[in-house]
Amino acid sequence: MPNNSPPPAPPLDGIFQALADPTRRAVIQRLTAGPATVSELAGPFEMALPSFLQHLKVLEDSGMVSSTKKGRVRTCEIDIQNLSAAGGWIDHQRAIWESRLGRLDNYLNEIQSTEND
Amino acid sequence: MPNNSPPPAPPLDGIFQALADPTRRAVIQRLTAGPATVSELAGPFEMALPSFLQHLKVLEDSGMVSSTKKGRVRTCEIDIQNLSAAGGWIDHQRAIWESRLGRLDNYLNEIQSTEND
DNA sequence: ATTAAACTTAGGCAATCACCTAATTAATGC
DNA sequence: GCATTAATTAGGTGATTGCCTAAGTTTAAT
Numbered sequence A, B: 001m002p003n004n005s006p007p008p009a010p011p012l013d014g015i016f017q018a019l020a021d022p023t024r025r026a027v028i029q030r031l032t033a034g035p036a037t038v039s040e041l042a043g044p045f046e047m048a049l050p051s052f053l054q055h056l057k058v059l060e061d062s063g064m065v066s067s068t069k070k071g072r073v074r075t076c077e078i079d080i081q082n083l084s085a086a087g088g089w090i091d092h093q094r095a096i097w098e099s100r101l102g103r104l105d106n107y108l109n110e111i112q113s114t115e116n117d
Numbered sequence C: 001a002t003t004a005a006a007c008t009t010a011g012g013c014a015a016t017c018a019c020c021t022a023a024t025t026a027a028t029g030c
Numbered sequence D: 001g002c003a004t005t006a007a008t009t010a011g012g013t014g015a016t017t018g019c020c021t022a023a024g025t026t027t028a029a030t
Helices: A011-019 A022-032 A038-042 A049-062 A080-115 B011-019 B022-032 B038-042 B049-062 B080-115
Strands: A065-070 A073-078 B065-070 B073-078
Touching (some): A011 B022, A022 A038, A022 A065, A022 A073, A022 B011, A080 B022, B011 B049, B022 B065, B049 B065
Antiparallel strands (some): B065 B073
């Protein structure tokens, strides 16, 4: 039986993809203030509920939101870890970029003082 | 007619969208080490050059990469500001989430000490 | 003056995305 | 039991994405 499953896309793909939409970012933003039901989350948006639910599914698939259903009400909450992972990736790139700038600065200072000999 | 998002798409859309692809993240990663030409950047990837160039265009449109052409060679470099903006958004969400946790913690401590009266 | 190198443009194709409406299911309230 | 509420499923549309090949264009090297 050949392995027909697509290679497991690293979680960053899904996380950044999820963050690339203003509706979804607004949901994340709302959830940082605490859990909310689907209706509460959907309230502010003009779009039809099924459309909104697709956004919610993208967020859940990305691991940034989890939800549980009680009776007929689904309550969502944020899971900060995956969002943090994305933040971590960005921080890492910035750190590398800055360390390069630091070395460049050092170098420029050095040739300048050499010139001044 | 999809995506009824607020007319002037905020730059975060494009930035996160650009980061949602492993090829493009790898390019960003490479550019944190310093400028590079299109061929140098494309080298590690299997895809055809025009395909790669589309990725580069997405990165440029997002504002995270800029480039200049000299003779027949285009040299790209990272512009860290827009990447930082994305990092800033994430940091902000985390901060709000954590401050809420802090308040929740306070509250739980308070009712506990009240119980212990 | 040719040829080669480094992109660039044009066009095409399948898959995914972001929306929609309509119909359904599963609790709750009366 | 029957209507209402909350969410879900099914299915459809047009736009965008991510890849491709083929055919330019603009330098640079010989």
